[in-house]
């Protein structure tokens with residue numbers, strides 16, 4: 492199966508997570524009017540109900556290339572996961588709705604180089620997929636003592652194309 496990568500927009504991504512970007516008017520001007528604050532733009536959840544806490548990590552991921560073959564999807568049942576690029580390079584985001592405890596039909600998005608994402612708790616997704624060196628990202632997710640990870644090895648891998 493092939494799926495086309497779509498441009499990432501808040502509307503298209505809303506059922507999966509939040510898009511972090513500075514578009515339109517800021518929610519407030521701060522720092523003597525020299526900075527626009529796009530305030531509180533992500534639904535974060537670190538599973539405090541099961542002893543989790545927020546953490547910030549740095550990922551240095553190997554870049555992939557398109558067409559990209561995806562054979563694994565995962566989700567974090569106990570917390571959200573945000574990927575904030577530390578470069579201006581687009582990256583690939585693969586997500587899928589839940590279908591009875593398994594991933595449904597996947598969707599692929601390409602960021603525009605000025606966007607980060609926050610995956611909502613429990614959203615099926617492909618692992619972090621940079622498309623350029625260095626694949627550097629700040630990652631905000633749950634720190635805890637449980638695995639907080641469900642993986643599905645896809646019986647029918649798919650290929651993302653542009």
Ligand SMILES: NC(=O)N[C@@H](O)C(=O)O
Nearest residue numbers: 565572616617618619620
């Ligand atoms: N394993 C890990 O910390 N990263 C994955 O969850 C991922 O989505 O890349």
Ligand code: NI
Nearest residue numbers: 565567572618
């Ligand atoms: Ni993940």
